Amino acid sequence: MSLVFQTLNLLSVERNSYGVRTGDYLRYRKHCTRKINKLRRNLKLTNGKGKRFNKCTAESILRQSDIRVLELLLLSADKYWAESQENKDATSKLRRSDQFANVLIEASSKFGLHSSDTVQLEIYHKFIQGSYNLSKNKFHDALNLLSISYVYLKNLINAAPNDKIRALGEGWLDELSPKIRYCSYQSGNKSTSHEIDRIANEHSSSHSFVQLEYSQEDKPTKVKNLTWRGKELRLTSVDVVEAIHKLQSVIDKKSGKSTQSLSNYDEILNTYTNAIEISPQGLLKQVLTYKMLALRLERDLKINNQLESNEPAKNRSKVKVIDGIIFTLEQLRNLHIVESDDSDLSGYVETKISYHQALKNYTLGLSHLMAHSYGPSIRLLESCKFYNRSGLELLMSLDESTLNHSEAFEPVVDIALIEDLNKMVDTALVNSKKAWFAQQFKRPLFFDIANTYVEPPLDYILDKSQSKDTKPSKKEAQKPPTGHVISSEDSKQTQDSAEKNANKTASSGWFGSLWKR
Structure with a gap:
């Protein structure tokens, strides 16, 4: 029976948990040092104490039969790699990392690892060797080594039984691609440096690749395709895959119910927040934020529909909910994927903002009318007509592709909805003016300096x-x-x-x- 040693998964967990994700390489080196010392004590591979100094050599490490020695060598190599990322003299640190990586490959040969684990060790080994040659400005050698690692990663992604391993490969591809482009450019291939797949295949054609096989899992982690404008999004981290898998499970569980309660919305929104915090900066984070804000808007609209009332106290609560809707829409409008959308998605969101601004002022105008404050009521209702006119002009200028957006969200603001609100505003405006002019004012004896329109007696x-x-x-x-x-x-x-x-x-x-x- 072959042993399991998932190199890329182990490194991904350690790096993301201890500072590499945020660029804190010092914290990661300290963590590696603590873990290496602990493994050395457990494996009895210390330098020894007393009068006679017994140095721990590579031969003594290779004599170990415990598989934990592979973890010791892997963390030792990665500790020097992390030190090279923040050190000006990176060559010496990468040389030490390369030495530990060579011992790691030699030690792994006697454990009978599975082919997938052997390939992962080979990917890391070629990555360290390529980085070392790149630090010495040996661009051609570095390009050959990094290309081998790149092709191995592609094979690993194609044969991956679940989304976790596929995400691991995508994350390492993101780290390799800039190095390959740079080496290709420095080697003289300036016109086609962006064609990474072709470059990697050309510079690794002479290498004999190991046949990659995976044992099928009983319950593979499967994530539904995340798309934006018909384009599938790449998942580049195991943590992200787990967070999105949990998110989709919660959504499927809650959406299966006939009626959605507010607690269901809150649970899904909390899961969205956890997935957004874990996601790296990029398109995936923006799309998750967009979907979370759209769901929050759906929840606020449901609360707003439950507050339909003609009481001033209820209208005050309704205005607060509409303020929250407007704030959510403004956050949606400020997202980069909305601002840079080709079909003017920001105009689609701006139309909804204008409509809800008009709805807010209409609610406030009704509250003033019920409180017999006719002047502010007329002013607010007149501003409703301004917002409705602005929203109607925006709506008429949008294309059909924008209105039929694949990621559209409620409410659907159309011409009929704006005209209905205009009719209600006109009715309330007439009632306010009639009530104001029907009110009996007691004319003052002298001039009122605050109201210059009062006629003299x-x-x-x-x-x-x-x-x-x-x-x-x-x-x-x-x-x-x-x-x-x-x-x-x-x-x-x-x-x-x-x-x-x-x-x-x-x-x-x-x-x-x-x-x-």
């Missing part, structure tokens, strides 16, 4: 001016009418009125106005 001023003109003067009042005989009572009244006028005159000065004298 001209009738009141005119009445006052006419009454002042018709009032007789003092001399005419004191002069008795002709033909009238003054009696004793009339003279008494005249004296009393004269005394009152004298008192008024005495109290009209400064001091008189103070003490009323």
